[in-house]
Amino acid sequence: MTPEESLIRFCLIYTWPFYFIGALYLLAPIVGWTLFIFLIARMYVQTPDRPPHRRAIIPIGVWVWIAGMLTMELALIIAHVDFSLGIPMMVKSSIGWAKGWALLAIFPAIGAGLQIRPAVIYRATCVISLHVLILMPLLFFAYVAHLPSQLYVSPLQIVGGPGPEFFSVTLYNIDATTGGPRWRFFTPWAPAAGFVANIYFIFSLQEKNKAWRWIGIIGWTLVAILSKSRLALIVLIFSWPITLVLSNMRRPAVAFSGAGAIAFAGLVGNVVMEAYSSAMETFTAARPESSRVRATLGRIAVNRWQSEAPIWGHGIVERGPHLVEYMPIGSHHSWYGLLYVKGAVGFAALAIPLIYSLICFLEKSQNSSLSRVALCIIMILIFYTFAENLEILSYLIWPSLVIVGAAIRESRKTSLQ
Template sequence: MAASAHHPQTPSERLIALCIEWTWPLWLVGGLYIVGPVLGWTLAAMVALAVYLDGLPGNAGKPAAIPFAIKVWMGGMAAMLVILWVGHANFDLGAGKTIKSTIGWAKGWALIALFPLAGAVLKVRPEVIYREVCKLGLYTLIALPVFLVAPFIGLPELLWISPLKVLGGAGPDYFAAQLYTIEPGAGTPRWQFFAPWSPAAGMIGVICVLLAAREPHIGWKSAGIAGGLALAIFSQSRLALVALVVIAPFVWGIARMDRWWIWLIAAPIVLALGIFGPMLVDLADTAINEFSSARADSSRVRAALGRIAVDRWQTEAYWFGHGVVENGPHLVEYMPIGSHHSWYGLLFVKGLLGVFALAIPLIVTLGALIARAMHDKDAQTGLAMVLVLSLYSFGENLEILAYLYWPALVIIGAAFANSAIADAAKTAEHA
């Protein structure tokens, strides 16, 4: 039984496994941005069918109940749509822009609820995703030499932009087969692999490392972790390096909070923090300054985009936002206001209510998985995924990249489903 644990057994698992395994070919033809939303809504249709069939007499295949945290995500992402409509109405943006933004919601915010829903209700086994992520890591290692030598042997930065762009409606970055980019100012190469830009590749690399670490087969685990590390390191993403250092130890500590020796270790650490606190604050300030100066231009633009977003949110659209993204001035190189930051972006586009619509599900999910992580390994993995989303919400717009990091969302849903099954088994055992 254990030998087949990683093999897809249900239609939903087969679809998920196929989409992960075909990541590189889909990237080459520009299909990733299309396949992500199509998969999310297909799985949602399968959830609806499973729930409908469960209500028919004599049906044996009972779907899992929807966990409370997943319901909160569904409510939050549905609220995003209503807020969007109100924002469009407030600024008289017209039916055309409203329809376009609604389609954008379906390809972004909606997926952040649909994939966890599928993972929970369709009972997707995490082992299937772990193995497929490891396969993706192996394929990444095979492709890696081509990417690394490309800037030094004269290969073009951009292979092509897929004609599938006409179906997506997003910018060309999402459909471009890009071998590398040259860092402005430094003149050094930087890689984004199958992501639309380098920091996004770093985010996917972190997710791959954390998921591959749960694979029991040492060979596949090694390939998965190595492939994920390659994505994270060669993307040269500062946030990816922070996430790799911080998230795994944090989850490890949370999972052992109920053990007396953890508190024994923590006590002198807390005491030391109290004594050396001022010194540590100074060191942290220095580290932050060095972190920002590593790419001074990037940090400057990000900070300016944030200031513009907050100022215009406060003065123009406090509750429901502006409804649409707007490009900033020359100061920020005409980048979209609030980009590179989910919270600033939400304040500008969807106002304070939009911030609540994301913050509440994140907080509820974090709390629920922290409580479960002490007794359940799947909950620990789900917690790691939520921590990645939380950390990257300060460096990326989560809704834009949902089509890419969706396996992490499925794992979050599966963590709740498996925890519920374990709880039910314990209850039946005690009874």
């Protein structure tokens, strides 16, 4: 293994120990910025005679992400100036940017510029799944035996973060709406566990070793189910099949099947729309209070964005009223959160890289298995922008960003074999 592969593998397979000491939130920024500095240094010192497939580079596709995330910081600075929030608050927010949005650019750069084989990440996520399966009986027993749901909050919280839930060690959670148990595993809340499970499930499908592949598939499927996240189950079922269809569009059989499906849908359009409406009602009714809070937070964010800070946003996150249980305005939704905090500029700064990558991988996936995985990752990220804040969970999804970077480099025909 290369040094960068060894470091990434170590950080992944020891996910649970890092979680138990409350260091998981701090790990991703430290690893990301360390490897990014290492990448810049390697680009500076490499000689012209270095083989092309081993050269440290940052492809155009990664520069799109870098430009987008730098624009986020620009919007943050201007918003702080507009609302006279002061230099200390600007510095604090910029540190938050370095631990959040910036990771969406530096990890693709790491994946594209350094010698990191996707297979190393695939196997490591299967190892994490094995650890999940080993710990799952203990997590079930804790609920059945009525043990305290939260064991402790790590002292590392003093370093600073979004909240205590990012440093707490929890055996299970009780759903405030249904009164039933939900498990969040090593994430700050249960739906985030479903988010991670979906990404790692796709990685498990790529594992070459059959035993490890099934360990990953079973483990991450159980995590998605036990998170009791509605979106997690939908994405788990549909994301990879949709990817397979999109990545085989050039094949005549798929093209003819698609044309037939469209024609059939036209004939039964009314039935399809009624079924869709019924499914959405069922989806909302499954957790009505959660759906109400999400919708209200979105309306508040859009109204205040339009009336107070349409271009650059407000610069910082604010707590909502009692009506939304004091949840941060724009939370549970990346787009509403961006509009409120960073305005239309921040909205575009995320939308453009996502759309660019989606189009890029849609084309390259017709001939590349790695780009097919990256296409699925981008689709999962897009799905979750409507339910989670990508910035705040970037410390959990960073392995997927490394794969995205590797796939971008492969599009330049310089990928690792």
